[in-house]
Amino acid sequence: MSFLDNLSLGFSVALSLHNLAYCFLGTLLGTAIGVLPGLGPVATISMLLPITFGLDPTTALILLAGIYYGAQYGGSTTAILVNLPGETSSVVTAIDGYQMARQGRAREALMVAALGSFFAGTVGTLLIAAFAPGLSELALGFGAPEYFSLMVLGLIAAVVLAHGSLLKAIAMVVLGLVLGLVGTDVNSGALRFTFGLPDLFDGIDFVAVAMGLFGIAEVISNLERADAARGTVSLGKTGGFFLSRADFRAAWPAAVRGTGIGAILGILPGGGAILGSFASYMLEKRIARDPSRFGKGAIEGVAGPESANNAGAQTSFIPMLTLGLPSNAVMAMMIGALIIHNIQPGPQVMTSNPTLFWGLIASMWIGNALLVILNLPLIGVWVSMLKIPYRMLYPAILVLCAIGVYSVSNSTALIYVMTIFGIAGYVLMKLQCEPAPLLLGFVLGPMMEENLRRALTMSQGNAAVFFTQPVSLILLLVAAALLVVMAVPRAAKVRGEAFEEEAS
Amino acid sequence: MIANKRDVLAGLMFVGIGVFVFIFAQDYGIGTAAHLGPGVFPMLLSALLTLLGLAITVVALRDHTRTHVTLSWRPLLVISAALLLFGFGLDSLGLFMVVALLVVISRFARAGENIIESVILALVVAAVASLVFVVALGLPVPLWPTF
Amino acid sequence: MFQHLLRAGAVLGLAAALISPAAAQAWPDKTVRLVVPYPPGGNVDSAARIVAAKLQEQFGKPFVVENKPGAGGMIAGETVARAAPDGYTLFVAANGPLIFSPIIFGRTPYQWQKDFEPISSISFTPLVLQVNPAVAAKTAQDFLALAKTANPPLIMASPGAGTTNHLTSELLQQLSGAKWTTVHYKGNAPATTDVLAGRAQFNFDQISVALPYVKEGKTRALAVTSAQRLPQLPDVPTLQEVGFADFEASTFTGLFAPAKTPKPVVDTLSAALQKVLAEPEVKERFAAMGAEARGMAPDAFAAYVAKVDARWTPVIKQANITAN
Numbered sequence A: 001m002s003f004l005d006n007l008s009l010g011f012s013v014a015l016s017l018h019n020l021a022y023c024f025l026g027t028l029l030g031t032a033i034g035v036l037p038g039l040g041p042v043a044t045i046s047m048l049l050p051i052t053f054g055l056d057p058t059t060a061l062i063l064l065a066g067i068y069y070g071a072q073y074g075g076s077t078t079a080i081l082v083n084l085p086g087e088t089s090s091v092v093t094a095i096d097g098y099q100m101a102r103q104g105r106a107r108e109a110l111m112v113a114a115l116g117s118f119f120a121g122t123v124g125t126l127l128i129a130a131f132a133p134g135l136s137e138l139a140l141g142f143g144a145p146e147y148f149s150l151m152v153l154g155l156i157a158a159v160v161l162a163h164g165s166l167l168k169a170i171a172m173v174v175l176g177l178v179l180g181l182v183g184t185d186v187n188s189g190a191l192r193f194t195f196g197l198p199d200l201f202d203g204i205d206f207v208a209v210a211m212g213l214f215g216i217a218e219v220i221s222n223l224e225r226a227d228a229a230r231g232t233v234s235l236g237k238t239g240g241f242f243l244s245r246a247d248f249r250a251a252w253p254a255a256v257r258g259t260g261i262g263a264i265l266g267i268l269p270g271g272g273a274i275l276g277s278f279a280s281y282m283l284e285k286r287i288a289r290d291p292s293r294f295g296k297g298a299i300e301g302v303a304g305p306e307s308a309n310n311a312g313a314q315t316s317f318i319p320m321l322t323l324g325l326p327s328n329a330v331m332a333m334m335i336g337a338l339i340i341h342n343i344q345p346g347p348q349v350m351t352s353n354p355t356l357f358w359g360l361i362a363s364m365w366i367g368n369a370l371l372v373i374l375n376l377p378l379i380g381v382w383v384s385m386l387k388i389p390y391r392m393l394y395p396a397i398l399v400l401c402a403i404g405v406y407s408v409s410n411s412t413a414l415i416y417v418m419t420i421f422g423i424a425g426y427v428l429m430k431l432q433c434e435p436a437p438l439l440l441g442f443v444l445g446p447m448m449e450e451n452l453r454r455a456l457t458m459s460q461g462n463a464a465v466f467f468t469q470p471v472s473l474i475l476l477l478v479a480a481a482l483l484v485v486m487a488v489p490r491a492a493k494v495r496g497e498a499f500e501e502e503a504s
Numbered sequence B: 001m002i003a004n005k006r007d008v009l010a011g012l013m014f015v016g017i018g019v020f021v022f023i024f025a026q027d028y029g030i031g032t033a034a035h036l037g038p039g040v041f042p043m044l045l046s047a048l049l050t051l052l053g054l055a056i057t058v059v060a061l062r063d064h065t066r067t068h069v070t071l072s073w074r075p076l077l078v079i080s081a082a083l084l085l086f087g088f089g090l091d092s093l094g095l096f097m098v099v100a101l102l103v104v105i106s107r108f109a110r111a112g113e114n115i116i117e118s119v120i121l122a123l124v125v126a127a128v129a130s131l132v133f134v135v136a137l138g139l140p141v142p143l144w145p146t147f
Numbered sequence C: 001m002f003q004h005l006l007r008a009g010a011v012l013g014l015a016a017a018l019i020s021p022a023a024a025q026a027w028p029d030k031t032v033r034l035v036v037p038y039p040p041g042g043n044v045d046s047a048a049r050i051v052a053a054k055l056q057e058q059f060g061k062p063f064v065v066e067n068k069p070g071a072g073g074m075i076a077g078e079t080v081a082r083a084a085p086d087g088y089t090l091f092v093a094a095n096g097p098l099i100f101s102p103i104i105f106g107r108t109p110y111q112w113q114k115d116f117e118p119i120s121s122i123s124f125t126p127l128v129l130q131v132n133p134a135v136a137a138k139t140a141q142d143f144l145a146l147a148k149t150a151n152p153p154l155i156m157a158s159p160g161a162g163t164t165n166h167l168t169s170e171l172l173q174q175l176s177g178a179k180w181t182t183v184h185y186k187g188n189a190p191a192t193t194d195v196l197a198g199r200a201q202f203n204f205d206q207i208s209v210a211l212p213y214v215k216e217g218k219t220r221a222l223a224v225t226s227a228q229r230l231p232q233l234p235d236v237p238t239l240q241e242v243g244f245a246d247f248e249a250s251t252f253t254g255l256f257a258p259a260k261t262p263k264p265v266v267d268t269l270s271a272a273l274q275k276v277l278a279e280p281e282v283k284e285r286f287a288a289m290g291a292e293a294r295g296m297a298p299d300a301f302a303a304y305v306a307k308v309d310a311r312w313t314p315v316i317k318q319a320n321i322t323a324n
Helices: A002-015 A017-035 A040-053 A059-081 A088-102 A106-141 A143-160 A164-182 A207-222 A228-229 A246-269 A275-285 A301-313 A317-323 A329-341 A354-385 A392-407 A414-430 A433-460 A470-487 A489-500 B006-023 B040-062 B073-093 B095-109 B116-136 C002-026 C044-057 C071-081 C095-104 C140-149 C164-178 C188-197 C207-216 C263-276 C280-288 C297-317
Strands: C032-036 C063-068 C089-094 C116-131 C155-158 C179-186 C203-205 C218-223 C250-256
Touching: A002 A017, A002 A354, A017 A040, A017 A059, A017 A354, A017 C071, A017 C140, A040 A059, A040 A329, A059 A106, A059 A329, A059 A354, A059 A470, A059 C032, A088 A106, A088 A433, A106 A246, A106 A301, A106 A317, A106 A354, A106 B006, A106 C188, A143 A164, A143 A433, A143 A470, A164 B006, A164 B040, A164 C063, A164 C179, A207 A246, A207 A392, A207 A414, A207 A433, A207 B073, A246 A301, A246 A317, A317 A329, A317 C188, A329 C089, A392 A414, A392 B073, A392 B116, A392 C155, A414 B073, A414 C203, A414 C263, A433 C179, A470 C032, B073 B095, B073 C179, B095 B116, C032 C095, C032 C207, C044 C063, C044 C089, C044 C116, C044 C203, C044 C250, C044 C263, C044 C280, C063 C089, C063 C218, C071 C089, C071 C095, C071 C250, C095 C164, C095 C297, C116 C140, C116 C164, C116 C207, C116 C263, C116 C297, C140 C164, C140 C218, C155 C164, C155 C188, C164 C179, C164 C203, C164 C218, C164 C297, C188 C207, C203 C207, C207 C218, C250 C263, C250 C297, C263 C297
Parallel strands: C032 C063, C032 C089, C155 C179, C155 C203
Antiparallel strands: C089 C250, C116 C203, C116 C218, C116 C250
């Protein structure tokens, strides 16, 4: 069957009233859940999984997929409005998105996130449809040395996330790496820095750290400001419904670049997807004429990472659909759903269940379109929520954080962890140490260590593998180049200027 | 006198954490090149963190920018206490009560909030949270106090 | 004196006989929580959800699955061990949380013999020894011979230290005298990826994961760890046939109550669960997950768990798998 035949088969399946309804339900639920931080798609899908038992597998998968990318999308809303990132990718969105909201540009930030996501989702879906079988080879091509080098590159890029002192940014990345050490060491099974507390055996939970460092710390810091009673943000002039010409012109190239980066990284099953939004932010800041705008509400800093995130969310279906390899917990649940319906996930799904495969792909695009249709009108509702006086809004934010973090593993321990990181985040804010590089170190560190040690074990202790594998070598060379660029005086000067301006 | 107090404190904080982690890392094995032990990474990272902390401190000591660090203790303590109480009471008091408590207590983070407004807000937020999380989403927590 | 005791005993016995059916009838009169030691979506979670829905039908009261992941399942185990023994908080356990984790983490918040009342088994999942097609060995015997001489040693991809997959590999090394390099991953998917890509030569995988790859020829199945051959892979021998008498490695899931839960409640639940697990529809669902659904009476299940404990505890100790 040709490509077009496949697509038309897919659309005929996805456009049936029944499937369309479930696609809509999924994206709606997903958005709602994404907006509630902490309440991740995994928890939600698990609640809904029993319902999907009764549906036919294609419909079930369409529903689950809708929840998945709906949640990916919805997560950015809370990150932008109240600086509450509930997942890795929204950490980056929060940096410039929240600043935009504080400047009264929440509408623009949400708009660009919606449009960027839709564009990225469309491209991602097309990529899956056209190249899924071929791209699966790329997923298999990444072994421990390649992942290690990718993580090194990611960590060096993490420094770019900060806009203050370079030394402090590096120290924060390293601090994040140290925090990532807590828990059971994958390679040996040994416990590290758990101090006998079983709640730490699996490491410190990301959601608790992110909500503490960003959400709680932000609330405390807002409360000390005298004008806090008046509201989080000035609404500014609301402007037209769509983006201004200048905003659009600044945002679209960033969205295109972000889509490209996110789509490629999303294919890697070993956690490449989470690098997408960081990589895109780094790129945008690097090529911007005036990098000092970043961290202070640059629209490219929202458009790029949001597109990268959504493109990655789409292409991470490739290893699952073609190889049966889940790249994250949500995918694993979808595989579970397939298995419950007696469909063996894996390479043969495409040929043995073409209606399921192509129906799902077509529904992805429809889902993305529904998301935009659903969310553009909602933007007004979200923005108007910022009109609620802060004295009434912040207790509600705290409640949202507390319940959200509890729901991660139904354990009160995470509420305590979040509180501790809230205090730490506030102190770090006072010391002008930015939390975003710490979080990236925290996420990437364990993967870097795991892959370094795995690569050495597999090569019998021969460190040359990192340089003899071509992909690994290229990634390391790019990382080295990035280091050099960062170290040259001009870049340092720009940083210095940014730092001066920051003094507050 | 130290001018740039903020950065000196930041540097010393990194040094402190680095040293602490380095000492603890001694308990974990070093292993061999082919089987790096669980102690190698912690040692490298903590040494690096200590060095970075020292560098930040030294740079800050030579810097004449005047900075200082003042913490606002009231919101810091009130918010932390409110969250800890939420966690502590959730299993016994039920979601409705702890949400209401969290709202009321956290409102003391700033002086002069209207207590009646606090109570009304608490009831509204608790009702909405109970409906959304327990009734609609089926979060496995008790809704009302259990004794 | 003796007469008195006897009479008192008889009275007590009679009273118990009169009360207990009442107790059994009264249970359940509210929501029953099934605590699962893993996050949603895995095999144990799916098993719990299938069973919960069926028990709810049977008893007409809600049976709710509650995921309490963490610390190798010990957080969930501790919750249930400390819960009131009234039959409203139950533990959906597997080998790891019940037996392995306390040994590996050197932490004993509970001992299954003392703190839990086995109710019934739920399912059994055997493993498949699969190799990358580039590995020359076509049979398990050839493979073990190859493993003994291979230089550099073959690489076994494990989904984590202390998993049944890892322990099976350790046991096979101990029994066969072969030695290979064990590389741990975070979960099944990345471990399987490296076997597919040939960076690792083999692994022990759950049948549901392995089956599609074996069918597509992306891996080759050499042996299964169950006592009998599997219907899905009728041509693949068991490790017992290969020459390891009594070799059986499967992950079991089962339902446990806190110790001192009234016997009638345990028996009622066990009977209901055994009935549910015998339904063809339920059997089919588990089969799709690569598992065999099979209930057991409480005594038989306790004996089975004791056998598993006796088999694997020495393997863990001999291989020196420890978190400390």
